[in-house]
Amino acid sequence: MRRPNSAVALIAALIGIGATAPAAIAQSSASDEIARYRLLLQDGNPAELLVARGAAMWQQARGPNDISLAGCDLGLGRGVVKGAYASLPRYFADADQVQDFEARLIFCMVTLQGFPRDELVRHPFSAIGERQTDIEALTAYAVDQARGATINVPQTHPLERAAFARGRYLFYLRAGPYDFSCSTCHGADDRRIRLQELPNFERAEAAQRAFAQWPAYRVSQGALRTMQWRINDCFRQQRFPEPTFTSQATVDLITYLGVRANGGKMDSPSIKR
Amino acid sequence: MRGALRSQISLPAVLAIAVGACATAPDPEPAESETLAVIRAGFHERGIAKLDRLEQTDLQKTCTRYRDNPPADVRAILEKTALASVKYPADDRWLGDYKQGERIAQSGIGLQWSDRADSVNGGNCYACHQLTKEEISFGNIGPSLYHYGAQRGQGEAVLRYTWAKIWNTHSFNACSAMPRFGDAGILTAEQVSHVMALLLDPASPVNR
Numbered sequence: 001m002r003r004p005n006s007a008v009a010l011i012a013a014l015i016g017i018g019a020t021a022p023a024a025i026a027q028s029s030a031s032d033e034i035a036r037y038r039l040l041l042q043d044g045n046p047a048e049l050l051v052a053r054g055a056a057m058w059q060q061a062r063g064p065n066d067i068s069l070a071g072c073d074l075g076l077g078r079g080v081v082k083g084a085y086a087s088l089p090r091y092f093a094d095a096d097q098v099q100d101f102e103a104r105l106i107f108c109m110v111t112l113q114g115f116p117r118d119e120l121v122r123h124p125f126s127a128i129g130e131r132q133t134d135i136e137a138l139t140a141y142a143v144d145q146a147r148g149a150t151i152n153v154p155q156t157h158p159l160e161r162a163a164f165a166r167g168r169y170l171f172y173l174r175a176g177p178y179d180f181s182c183s184t185c186h187g188a189d190d191r192r193i194r195l196q197e198l199p200n201f202e203r204a205e206a207a208q209r210a211f212a213q214w215p216a217y218r219v220s221q222g223a224l225r226t227m228q229w230r231i232n233d234c235f236r237q238q239r240f241p242e243p244t245f246t247s248q249a250t251v252d253l254i255t256y257l258g259v260r261a262n263g264g265k266m267d268s269p270s271i272k273r
Numbered sequence: 274m275r276g277a278l279r280s281q282i283s284l285p286a287v288l289a290i291a292v293g294a295c296a297t298a299p300d301p302e303p304a305e306s307e308t309l310a311v312i313r314a315g316f317h318e319r320g321i322a323k324l325d326r327l328e329q330t331d332l333q334k335t336c337t338r339y340r341d342n343p344p345a346d347v348r349a350i351l352e353k354t355a356l357a358s359v360k361y362p363a364d365d366r367w368l369g370d371y372k373q374g375e376r377i378a379q380s381g382i383g384l385q386w387s388d389r390a391d392s393v394n395g396g397n398c399y400a401c402h403q404l405t406k407e408e409i410s411f412g413n414i415g416p417s418l419y420h421y422g423a424q425r426g427q428g429e430a431v432l433r434y435t436w437a438k439i440w441n442t443h444s445f446n447a448c449s450a451m452p453r454f455g456d457a458g459i460l461t462a463e464q465v466s467h468v469m470a471l472l473l474d475p476a477s478p479v480n481r
Contacts, residue, residue: 030409166308172340173312174333176326177384177459178452181337185414193400193412235316239384241326242319249315 034195038273047140047217047224047269050132054141057134063113072108074101074142085146086266089255091157098163100254102228103246105138124245125229128221136215139226143215146266151211153258160255163248167256170249171201176239182253201260208264211257216270224269227254322386336448348447355443358456359436366466367432374471375478377464378404384459394459396468401451404471405478414450422473423480435472439465 058069058081074084075092089100095107102124109115126132132140155161174181182201185191189206191198199210215226225233231250235243243250318324332351335343343351380395382388399408403417425431437444440455454460460468471477 162303165303166311169303169305169308170312172337173329174337174341175329176322177457179333179336179457180450180452183341184450191412191414193414194410195412236322236385236387239322239326241316241322241324242386244315244317247315249312252311252315 030195031197034273041219041271041273045217045269045271046222047144047215047271050137050140050217050224051144051269053132054137054139054144057137058141063109063115065112065114067113069108069112069138071112072104074104081142081145083146083149085143085268086149087152087154089160089163089251089258090154091159097248098157098159098251098255100227100246100251101142102135102139102226103251105135105142106246121245125225125232126223128223132223136224136226139215140224140269143266143268147268149266151208151258151261151264151266153255153262155259163252163255164259166249167252167254170253171256178239180238182234182238201257204260204263207257207260208262211261212264212267213270213272215268216272218272220273319386321384321388321390332443332447339448341448341450343447351443351447352445355441355447355453355456356437356445359440359444360455360462361433361436362462362466367436368427368470368474369463369466371467371470371474371477371479373464374467374469375405377460377468378471379408394464396454396460396464398468406481407478418472419479421479422475422477425473427473431473432469435469436465439468 061068070079072078073092073094074081075087075090076082076084085101088104089098091098092104092107094111095104099107106117106120109120110117120135124133124135126136155164171182171186174184181187185193185198186201189200189203191200199206201207201210214230215224216230217224228245228250231253232243232245235241313324313327316324316327329337332355335347335351339347377396378398380393381397381400382392383394398404398418399411401412401414403411403413403419404421405419421435434445439460441453442449442451443453452459454468455462455465471479474480
């Protein structure tokens with residue numbers, strides 16, 4: 001609904017080509033076909049339903065304290081949601097730590113609304129076919145409020161720089177029965193697993209494109225997936241133990257990726273295969 | 274006066290003042306032990322994926338330290354150690370069944386926290402390699418292996434090299450991205466022989 005008309009025009013053009021020049025389509029590589037599929041997906045993103053649910057929930061008085069999240073400071077001041085996601089993770093003096101969006105959301109839900117932390121972090125990601133969690137809905141709303149904002153993950157506070165340094169260490173850490181690091185798949189240009197293209201975080205442009213598009217609606221899962229989920233599922237395939245939701249190590253890695261992506265423009269929730 | 278003052282300040286104190294005064298100096302890297310402690314604290318075991326997986330082997334430590342590009346002398350030691358770890362097949366059973374090899378190459382099951390301890394592991398070769406003409410969904414982190422056997426034949430040197438490459442890839446390319454399929458216990462020796470057949474049997478789709 002917020003899609004530029006040029007994308008719609010391009011889809012129409014592609015469908016036209018498909019109808020009039022089947023030979024040309026047959027010759028196009030599998031990757032081209034997948035690119036076309038992804039483009040067709042852009043025509044309406046079911047994440048918008050979740051964004052609407054999150055927007056309403058953000059304003060609603062909830063939790064044991066019966067208060068809304070309007071007083072939550074995401075880094076740009078109390079109550080400012082617009083654009084805030086693009087400058088996270090960052091250091092927060094009230095928590096005395098670097099927090100990514102999801103860690104900050106939990107912090108606000110605990111300190112403002114009075115939710116028990118254990119209850120919030122027990123099941124942050126919905127299972128396939130399950131109703132999306134409140135955390136996913138609130139995240140969808142907040143990141144949608146940063147669409148078009150320039151990614152600007154700060155490196156001002158010493159703890160922000162320490163988070164970056166640890167995140168970089170984790171990015172290159174080879175471990176587990178497969179000997180994989182993040183860099184094994186995300187450290188060179190034009191790499192693919194099967195037909196899935198992998199962003200190279202050594203390159204600013206690729207890092208920007210990747211970071212800008214998470215959280216994303218995953219068509220194959222029928223659900224919006226957050227950045228914490230993205231990190232979690234990478235480590236599953238890396239054959240590591242499970243990263244703990246919003247742990248310092250996950251925030252560090254997201255800080256590293258975010259700083260690598262600085263200068264890009266947020267374009268989330270995106271829609272992916 | 275000046276000289277007297279200088280003589281009373283120890284060298285470490287001078288250095289400390291100099292570092293403190295220089296606001297633009299980069300932060301010192303966090304100590305490796307502190308970084309590792311934060312990483313360990315940030316994971317928990319789930320299913321078959323226990324926390325000991327974060328304890329690095331010597332090879333993992335060395336490859337991490339050099340960002341997978343070790344200097345020649347270090348590389349030579351890693352490769353020699355890896356080659357010494359290779360267990361060659363008993364009774365010269367180098368080549369199994371290429372059809373089973375193809376199933377192993379297609380399967381990415383195994384060793385994830387979402388997998389069961391008793392599941393039969395795959396090799397997931399197609400994740401990174403082209404192997405056959407028929408399978409167009411292949412990755413490119415490793416080289417294409419299409420016509421691998423057709424180009425090399427089945428001489429003993431080829432058999433030994435290929436087995437060792439699958440068993441412990443670092444034997445010939447220290448800090449390679451490929452898993453140690455035999456050495457790390459991902460595939461059994463029998464499964465490795467099936468993957469060998471997929472690569473080397475003249476009847477295998479890899480060589481047709």
